[in-house]
Amino acid sequence: xxxxxxxxxxxxxxxxxxxxxxxxxxxxxxxxxxxxxxxxxxxxxxxxxxxxxxxxxxxxxxxxxxxxxxxxxxxxxxxxxxxxxxxxxxxxxxxxxxxxxxxxxxxxxxxxxxxxxxxxxxxxxxxxxxxxxxxxxxxxxxxxxxxxxxxxxxxxxxxxxxxxxxxxxxxxxxxxxxxxxxxxxxxxxxxxxxxxxxxxxxxxxxxxxxxxxxxxxxxxxxxxxxxxxxxxxxxxxxxxxxxxxxxxxxxxxxxxxxxxxxxxxxxxxxxxxxxxxxxxxxxxxxxxxxxxxxxxxxxxxxxxxxxxxxxxxxxxxxxxxxxxxxxxxxxxxxxxxxxxxxxxxxxxxxxxxxxxxxxxxxxxxxxxxxxxxxxxxxxxxxxxxxxxxxxxxxxxxxxxxxxxxxxxxxxxxxxxxxxxxxxxxxxxxxxxxxxxxxxxxxxxxxxxxxxxxxxxxxxxxxxxxxxxxxxxxxxxxxxxxxxxxxxxxxxxxxxxxxxxxxxxxxxxxxxxxxxxxxxxxxxxxxxxxxxxxxxxxxxxxxxxxxxxxxxxxxxxxxxxxxxxxxxxxxxxxxxxxxxxxxxxxxxxxxxxxxxxxxxxxxxxxxxxxxxx
Numbered sequence: 001x002x003x004x005x006x007x008x009x010x011x012x013x014x015x016x017x018x019x020x021x022x023x024x025x026x027x028x029x030x031x032x033x034x035x036x037x038x039x040x041x042x043x044x045x046x047x048x049x050x051x052x053x054x055x056x057x058x059x060x061x062x063x064x065x066x067x068x069x070x071x072x073x074x075x076x077x078x079x080x081x082x083x084x085x086x087x088x089x090x091x092x093x094x095x096x097x098x099x100x101x102x103x104x105x106x107x108x109x110x111x112x113x114x115x116x117x118x119x120x121x122x123x124x125x126x127x128x129x130x131x132x133x134x135x136x137x138x139x140x141x142x143x144x145x146x147x148x149x150x151x152x153x154x155x156x157x158x159x160x161x162x163x164x165x166x167x168x169x170x171x172x173x174x175x176x177x178x179x180x181x182x183x184x185x186x187x188x189x190x191x192x193x194x195x196x197x198x199x200x201x202x203x204x205x206x207x208x209x210x211x212x213x214x215x216x217x218x219x220x221x222x223x224x225x226x227x228x229x230x231x232x233x234x235x236x237x238x239x240x241x242x243x244x245x246x247x248x249x250x251x252x253x254x255x256x257x258x259x260x261x262x263x264x265x266x267x268x269x270x271x272x273x274x275x276x277x278x279x280x281x282x283x284x285x286x287x288x289x290x291x292x293x294x295x296x297x298x299x300x301x302x303x304x305x306x307x308x309x310x311x312x313x314x315x316x317x318x319x320x321x322x323x324x325x326x327x328x329x330x331x332x333x334x335x336x337x338x339x340x341x342x343x344x345x346x347x348x349x350x351x352x353x354x355x356x357x358x359x360x361x362x363x364x365x366x367x368x369x370x371x372x373x374x375x376x377x378x379x380x381x382x383x384x385x386x387x388x389x390x391x392x393x394x395x396x397x398x399x400x401x402x403x404x405x406x407x408x409x410x411x412x413x414x415x416x417x418x419x420x421x422x423x424x425x426x427x428x429x430x431x432x433x434x435x436x437x438x439x440x441x442x443x444x445x446x447x448x449x450x451x452x453x454x455x456x457x458x459x460x461x462x463x464x465x466x467x468x469x470x471x472x473x474x475x476x477x478x479x480x481x482x483x484x485x486x487x488x489x490x491x492x493x494x495x496x497x498x499x500x501x502x503x504x505x506x507x508x509x510x511x512x513x514x515x516x517x518x519x520x521x522x523x524x525x526x527x528x529x530x531x532x533x534x535x536x537x538x539x540x541x542x543x544x545x546x547x548x549x550x551x552x553x554x555x556x557x558x559x560x561x562x563x564x565x566x567x568x569x570x571x572x573x574x575x576x577x578x579x580x581x582x583x584x585x586x587x588x589x590x591x592x593x594x595x596x597x598x599x600x601x602x603x604x605x606x607x608x609x610x611x612x
Contacts, residue, residue: 065079482513499582
C-alpha cells in the first residue's frame, strides 16, 4: 500500500510496502492526475527503500504518484495516490500547529484577546495549553501567530515566561458567533527570530512602564499634596504617598466602554487604589485584618458598599475589574479568579485610575492592560498535529540517524540530511539511514568516512553499493606460508558519535590462523571489544561453524588445523552479519582482520557497514 503519513510545506512524504519479489521501486510523479505509465510524468526515485521525501514542490498544489517495480512487472494492485502541499509557510520557521477557537454565544467579536500557555516540555495539547518541547527557544522569541491564511501575523504579548513555560496573550482578528469557529496558526523553531511581543499592539490599553518617566500620552498626572512622588524602576511604577493627603494619582487620558476588563499586576504596601470604571475601586487596605476592602461607589461618592477581598500586603497579585453591557455589574478578580460581584448601573466613559489610597505607603504596578470581554467568552478548542516545514532538508538537518528516530521524524529507511555539530549548517551532508533494523538509527558508512588504512601484506579495493555505502575487499600479498601475519585495518572518522558498528563479512578460501570480529590477534586492532556470544549479535550465518554447520562457536582467534575452524576448509564463501561494540570513545575505531597460515591470496570483504 501507499500512504502519505506526515504533512510538510513544499514537501510530500511517501511510505509504501514493496511488492513481493520486486527489487527496486520506481516512482513517477505527475501534477494534478495519476501517472498512467512509467513515462507519464517525472521519475523521482529508483531504489529499494520503503519511504521517500519529495521536496522542492510548489505550495498548495496536488501531486499524484505511481509506483512500479523495476523488474518490468507492475504491482498486482497499482500503488497510486495523490497528496497536496501546504498552502503557505512563514520563512525561517521549522514547525507549526493549528488551533481552533469556538465562538461566543454572545455573538461575533473582533480583535479579541485570548490567553495561551506554552510549554517547553512534552504533553497533550488541550484548551489554552500547547506543548512545543525544546523546539521553541527558551526565551520564546521564535513564537509567531498567524490568521487562518497562515501568513497574516497576529499581535501578541508575553506576559511572563521562564525556561519551562510562558503565558501569552494573542489578539484574534475575528471570531464568529457560536457554534462557528476560527482557526489560527502558531509557528516556532526559528533560531534567527526576533521577538515580536508587543502589548500596545495587542490590547485596547497597555503599559509596562518602560523608561524613567510616566508616559504622558497615556496618563494624566494628578498630584495631591507636596509629598506625593513616583518613580519608574525596572519597568515597575512605584507611586508613593508620604501621608494620607500627599498622594500621586494617575488617570488615563482616554476613557473606555462596556464589555472590557482592566487587569494589573500590582503590589500594595499599606496603601493602594486601582479603580475602573470611575470610582470602582480595588483598594483600601485594613492593617489589622491584613485584608483589602472593595469599595463600590458612584462618582459622587454616595451609595457605597464594601466587600472584603483577602490577599496579603506587600505581595504581588494579579487583580482585575470588569463591567459587562448585559448587566452593568462590576466584577472583581484576584489572580484571575472571580472574588466579588457588585450590582451597579453605569454609563460608558470609564477610565482606569491608580495611586495611593489615603495612607502612607507605596503602590507598585508591573503592568496594566484593558482587554475585551463577553459574558460568555469564546473558548479554546482543539490543536492540530505538528507540521514540519520539511521533515528533513538541507535547511533542517538532524544531528544523526538516531536523533531522527528520537525526534519522531523517521519516515523509514532512506536518505536524510545530517549536521552532527548542530551548529552552522554549512557542515551538513546527506547520509543513508537504516530506520528499521536493530532499533533503527543506523548511518551507512561511506568511503569519505575513512580516516586511515593500515596494511600488512595486504591491499584493499574500495567500491560502493547502490546507496553509496562502502564495500571493502581485502586481498593478501604475502606468501602462502605461516611465516608472517597478513592484516588490514580501517579506522573511520567520528562524523557522528557512535558506540556500535554493524557489518556484513564475507570470507574467502582458507586460513588456518586468524583473528576476527574485534579480536586483535594477528592484526592491528581497531578499538572494538571482541565479539562475545550472548552479548553481541551474529546472524545470517553461512558455513560459520566449519564442518559443524553454520553457527559460529564464538571463538574470535584461532590457529588450529581442525575441521571446526570455519576458515580452514576451502568450501566456498563463508559469511555473517555481526554487531560489535566500540571500546574507547576517545580513540578512532573501525574494522580490522588478520590471518596467517594461508593457502590463497583471496582475503575477505566488509559491506553494509553501519554505525550508531
